[in-house]
Amino acid sequence: MNNSITTEQLLLRRRTVRHFKKQSLTSEQYARLMEVARQAPTSNFLQQCSFIHITDPAIREQIRAICQQQYVGANGDLIVFVVDLYRNHRIRAQFGLADDALNSTDAFIQGMEDTMITAQSVVMAAESMGLGCVYLGSIQNDIRSIIKILKLPKLTYPLVALQIGIPELIPELKPRLPLKLRSFENQYEDRFDLNNLNEYDAIVEKYYDLRDTSKHVDSFTQQIATKLSQTNHKRDEILAIIQEQGFCQY
Numbered sequence: 001m002n003n004s005i006t007t008e009q010l011l012l013r014r015r016t017v018r019h020f021k022k023q024s025l026t027s028e029q030y031a032r033l034m035e036v037a038r039q040a041p042t043s044n045f046l047q048q049c050s051f052i053h054i055t056d057p058a059i060r061e062q063i064r065a066i067c068q069q070q071y072v073g074a075n076g077d078l079i080v081f082v083v084d085l086y087r088n089h090r091i092r093a094q095f096g097l098a099d100d101a102l103n104s105t106d107a108f109i110q111g112m113e114d115t116m117i118t119a120q121s122v123v124m125a126a127e128s129m130g131l132g133c134v135y136l137g138s139i140q141n142d143i144r145s146i147i148k149i150l151k152l153p154k155l156t157y158p159l160v161a162l163q164i165g166i167p168e169l170i171p172e173l174k175p176r177l178p179l180k181l182r183s184f185e186n187q188y189e190d191r192f193d194l195n196n197l198n199e200y201d202a203i204v205e206k207y208y209d210l211r212d213t214s215k216h217v218d219s220f221t222q223q224i225a226t227k228l229s230q231t232n233h234k235r236d237e238i239l240a241i242i243q244e245q246g247f248c249q250y
Ligand SMILES: Cc1cc2nc3c(=O)[nH]c(=O)nc-3n(C[C@H](O)[C@H](O)[C@H](O)COP(=O)(O)O)c2cc1C
Pocket: 014, 015, 016, 017, 018, 069, 134, 135, 136, 137, 138, 139, 160, 173, 174
């Protein structure tokens, strides 16, 4: 327990944990996290997010294969956060109402907003309980398969997952861009000087990454050059899949 530190301190020292002890969360810990998820802010009080606890080893294995990260579904607990407009579709159907509003891009964005806020609420609650977390955007590697494996109906979309557990190794705090590059007043400032990144690049290169300690970490600018040039054909289908799920029709 970290009762002696403030929420602000908790937020400032948070870091992604990818090495967990060989232990699952207790049912009491999991229930506490779910209460936090339940109470997260929700756009327009629509409550358009659901959570799926993946406890079946076979399904965990399938998700690990999609994510291609060995810590996925290994030690700790795996939770998938789902944009969920299906429930509200069912409620509206009771009244004989059509889904038009649920098929809009606006509605999908509201569902995504709820889902990310909920996941982050769970992350911070887990941190406050002495647990560690890693977000898994890597479920997007093959979202069609994830939808099939989780038997997700139309008007749902698996946005992100979390692996949560008892930290085995805690990495260094990962340095962020200087505020002067990210913080503006009144209007966006697009004349930033790229030379301002030299110092930050040097700091990032010194970061000790536990993901692969045998490799040196590229500078931030180098990471932006390489990462955003990588292609994954299944990820290129994401917009089409979102639309197949009934979202973003207009
Ligand atoms: C939406 C989202 C998706 C992420 N997906 C993954 C992932 O699939 N695998 C992983 O190891 N880390 C993932 N991360 C963690 C980031 O790599 C991490 O937050 C970033 O490198 C900064 O490090 P820090 O969280 O330790 O400060 C994700 C983070 C976010 C916010």
